[in-house]
Amino acid sequence: MDPLLTGEQAVLGAVLLDPRQLGGLDWLEPRDFYRPGHQSLFAALRKLRDEDHPALGTEGTVPVAWLTDTLAEAGQQVRGLTASYLHTLVAACPRxxxxxxxxxxxxxxxxxxxxxxxxxRLLAVAREDAGQHEVRGTAAQADVLTGVLDDLAKRWGTRPLATAPRTPSLPVAGQPPAAAQAEDEQFLLSLLVHQNGAIGEVFDWLRPQDFAHPGHGQLYRCLGALHHRGEPIDPVTTLWEVQRRGLLAKGTITEEQLAPVLRDGAAGSAEWLGEQLLRSSLTRTAAGAAQQIAAHADDRRLAPGQLIGHALHALGPLDEVRARWRTATSPPAPPPAGADQAARVQAALARSPTLPGTPASPPPNHAPLPPSGPRQVHEHTSSHRSPV
Structure with missing residues (x-):
């Protein structure tokens, strides 16, 4: 016995038995029904109601015309509906x-x-974008899904708030990183180790979780820690940081994986390589979120409000990666208006010689010194407060 099928039959049978029940179902749409025949029947019932069918004004026994007219109207949209099926719907409604x-x-x-x-759909688009090295389709489909969740929340009468499941979701088994992906990550790490200052090009928006290989992500975390502490990055300091974190002892990264990074020098653009890595991370994160949401949707124990909240929570990591992608690919912000002019004025004043006996001009925003009397000496202490 299918509960959903029984519910669809019951609501249609209720309206066939009592047309006035349509007045309390204005929030229900024909597209909400799973079976095409049920969609056509509910649409036909609403159309007859809008046309003021005579059955709406009767009390007691419903006239046969209500059933025959409904069947005729629905039959124009879908085939296979019979009068006997209408009797099946009526029998399926207990109250x-x-x-x-x-x-x-x-x-x-x-x-x-x-x-x-x-x-x-999000999963399919993410996988297609991953093969084409694109992210625009994935971002657009994620926005569509977010909008759908907001609309469904309004229809159900709840607020679209992200809520974490009571029990943590099981990690989705993703595809192992391809050999080309692992090589690209290794090349970027080698470049960051051997090229002085290269990590500064990606440190603000590239994260360890963007690496498909967990060991590579932990190695990048080591490089980020050295950069954060202001310590130099080279093969010796990198190996020391790896040893301090016990990555080799734990088996997080093997010597075979670490040796090429420390031994082989690399040349290239860390920013460009990092963007390629972040693009792959975005599509991979979108695919993982789509799989989690699909698993929640298959759990019929979840009420609609819970399902919507869990789905929005699953999209959270994708939103975070998309924000970093915008940071990585956006052009640098222009300087504030007037900054160049103020810099030119200050440079001109610095180049101008001060004539003997001419008091120097006070710096901007500096309070003038108070006049000193003939018999008084005032101690004046100026303080400068940085704008908050």
Whole structure:
């Protein structure tokens, strides 16, 4: 027995038995029904209601015309509907007055189904973008999914707030990194180790979790720690930091993986390589989020509000990667207005000689010294406060 099918049949049977029940189902749409025949029947019932069908003004026994007209209208949209099936719908409704509750069951199934469909689309687009080294389609589909979740929350009557599951979601088994991906990560790490100052090009927006290989991510964390402490980065200091963190002892990274990074010098643009790595991280994160959302949608124990909250929570890591992608690929911000003019004025004043006997001009925003009397000496202490 399918509960969703039973709920769809019950709400349709309730309206066939009592047309006035449509007044409490304005929030339900034909697209919320799973079966095409049920979609057509509900659309036909709403159309007859909007056209003021005579059955709406009757009390007691519903006229046969309500059933025959509904069947004729729905038959124009889908084939296979018979009068006997309408009797099946009527028999499936135990209480016509419970139509709003049956409708909530239909809407709940529709929300689970809609979330699953859009999660599958995000997964497909992310995998396609990963193969084409693109991110625009993934970002657009993620925005579509976020908008759908917001709309579903409004329909269900809840706020679209990200909520973490009570039990942590099991990690999604992703595909192992390709050999080319591992080589690109190794090349970038080697460049960061051997090229002085290269890590400064990527440190603000590249994170250890962007590396597909966990060992490479931990090695990048070591380089970031050296850079954060202001210590030099070279093969010796990198090996020492790896040893201090016990990465070799734990097996996080092997000597075979570490040796090429420390031994082989590399030349290139760390910024460009980092952007390629971040692009792969974005599509990989989107695919993982889509799989988690699909798993939540398949869990029928979750109420629609919980499902929407968990789905928004799963999109959180993707939003964070997208923010860093915008930082990495956006052009540098222009200097504030007037900054160049002020710099030129200060440079001109610095080059201008001060004539003998001419008092120097006070610096900007500096309070003038108070006049000193003939018999008084004032101690004046000036303080400068930086703008907050």
């Amino acid at each position: 016509p007055a419970h139509a709003p509750l049956y409708g909530r069951m239909v809407l709940e199934g529709s929300i689970h189904r809609t979330v699953a469909e859009h999660a599958d």
